[in-house]
Amino acid sequence: MIGETQTRMATEAAEAPDRIALQAASLAEPLADLAAKWSASPPRAIVTCARGSSDHAALYGKYALEIATGLPVASLGPSVVSVHETPLRLDGMLYITVSQSGQSPDLLRCAEAARAGGALVVAIVNDSASPLAGAADIVLDMQAGPEHAVAATKSFLCTLTTIARLIAAITDSPATDAAVDRLPEQLRSGSKDPWPSEILDRYVDAGRAFVIGRGPGLGVAAELALKAKEVAGLHAEAFSAAEVQHGPKAAIGPDSPVILLGTEDAAKASVEEAARTVGALGAPTFGSLVAVPGIVDLPTVRTGHPLTQPIVQAGAFYGFIEKLSRRRGLDPDNPPSLRKVTKTL
Structure with missing residues (x-):
C-alpha cells in the first residue's frame, strides 16, 4: 500500500x-x-x-x-x-x-x-x-x-x-x-466537499459494484466503472437506468453497492425509479442528485446544464476511487498489468 x-x-x-x-x-x-x-x-x-x-x-x-x-x-x-x-x-x-x-x-x-x-x-x-x-x-x-x-x-x-x-x-x-x-470553478468547489466516508466503508470489501446513468451520463457511468476496475481492482459494471430494469437487476443485492448519477433533465425520473428498484433489492445505494428516500446522498455541485453535470460527477468520483484504491491496499498510480499508452489492432 x-x-x-x-x-x-x-x-x-x-x-x-x-x-x-x-x-x-x-x-x-x-x-x-x-x-x-x-x-x-x-x-x-x-x-x-x-x-x-x-x-x-x-x-x-x-x-x-x-x-x-x-x-x-x-x-x-x-x-x-x-x-x-x-x-x-x-x-x-x-x-x-x-x-x-x-x-x-x-x-x-x-x-x-x-x-x-x-x-x-x-x-x-x-x-x-x-x-x-x-x-x-x-x-x-x-x-x-x-x-x-x-x-x-x-x-x-x-x-x-x-x-x-x-x-x-x-x-x-x-x-x-x-x-x-x-466548469473550472464548479469542479474546484466539488473537490472541497468530498463524498462521505460511508461509501468508502461499503466499497472497501465489495466484490462487485454497479454504476447507473442515463443519456450523456451513461458514458460517464461507463468510465467510472472502468476506473473501479483499473484503480481499485473492483469489478464494476455500468448500465442505463432503463437497461438495469431488465436482466442486470438479477445480479444486484446486498453484496453489490450501486452508484446512481442523477440528471437535471428529462431523464431524472427514470434514474430515480432505478434508485427505488435497486434499493428495494437491498443493495447499498448511493446517489448523486437522486432525491429518493433511503439512499445515501453524494454531495454534488449543480451546474445548471445537462452536458456539464456528468463532468462534475466524474470529477467527484475521482477523489473517491483514489481513496478507495489506497484503502484496498493498492497503488492508484500503477495498476497491475496496465500501461499508460496501449497500442492495439
Missing part, C-alpha cells in the same frame, strides 16, 4: 479545472472551421471511433450529439478496418475519433479509411503532433497537458469538455459554451 503522500492520480485530477480553462482560446479556430463546414454541408450522420476511456467519452458524445442535433451517432468498431480490412462508406458523414495519445494503430487506420470513404474527420487528441492528428481534417487539442498516472482523469474530463464545446459550435449554443466556462 502506498502512503498518504499525494498520488499522481490525485494531482492530475486536481489539474483539470486549469486545463479546461485553457480550451476556449485554443479551440476557437478549429471549432469555427468545423461549424462553417457543418453549416455549408450538414452531415447525414455521425460516426465515432475510440477505445477505453476515450470510447466512454465518445458515448457521452453520442447521446449529447443525438439530443442536440437529431442525427444518429454510431460507434465504429476499429477491428472492422484494422482486422477485417473493410473499406468504409461514409460519404457525407462526420467522423469523430478520440484518443488521448493519438498513437494506437487501429484508430489511425480507421481514420485514414474514414477519410478515404468520404467522411469529414475530426480528431480529439492530447497531442496535436500525434499520428492520429495527422490523419484528420480538423484537430481538436484537448489541452490536458502531460498525464503520467496510468488511469486517465484530467484527459477524460478535458475530452468531455471538448465534445461539449464541439456541440456548442455546431448548434450555435452560447449557453453551452458559457456552461463549460463555469
